[in-house]
Amino acid sequence: MSSQEKQMKEFLKNGQDWEKMSTKDLPGVFVVKMPATKSRPALLALEVNPMKDGKPMKRKGLFVTxxxxxxxxxxxxxxxxxxxxxxxxxxxxxxxxxxxxxxxxxxxxxxx
Missing domain, CATH: 1.20.5 (Single alpha-helices involved in coiled-coils or other helix-helix interfaces)
Structure with missing residues (x-):
């Protein structure tokens, strides 16, 4: 298992619902912990939200699973x-x- 995968598994296990983890060298790409629902466990998703002047352009980006x-x-x-x-x-x-x-x-x- 790669270091990246270990970090992400730890984040899924211990991160707060909707918490974001930034990605090194990929501005505007975040890993987000999506909360569990009645029909599925908590999941990780990518949030893509372009940056402008070091800040996300939108309050919420595009979530990709x-x-x-x-x-x-x-x-x-x-x-x-x-x-x-x-x-x-x-x-x-x-x-x-x-x-x-x-x-x-x-x-x-x-x-x-």
């Missing part, structure tokens, strides 16, 4: 169709954001 799930997410997230839809989302949000209260305010300078 198997290689199959990881591959499926990878295929979806890297498909040309997903990028096309994302471009449209960004374009529409850029048009709407200045009207909302959450968007950044910009000063429009007069020319002249």
């Amino acid at each position: 198997s290689k199959d799930m990881l591959v499926s997410f990878q295929e979806i997230l890297t498909s040309d169709g997903t990028f096309s839809v994302m471009r449209s989302v960004e374009q529409i949000n850029a048009e709407v954001a200045p009207k909302g209260t959450g968007g950044p305010k910009e000063l429009v300078l007069d020319e002249g």
Whole structure:
């Protein structure tokens, strides 16, 4: 058993529910102890949450519990169709954001 596997087994056994363990050299990837439910024991999952300025970009990231799930997410997230839809989302949000209260305010300078 590798050192990594030993650490993870110890974390599963002794970690608190929803506790996160960071991964060395993989910013934005965490191992999370998911609590037991009535139908399954406690499990470990990867939480993927990109970092910006040393802090996670979202409060909760994407939870992955198997290689199959990881591959499926990878295929979806890297498909040309997903990028096309994302471009449209960004374009529409850029048009709407200045009207909302959450968007950044910009000063429009007069020319002249």
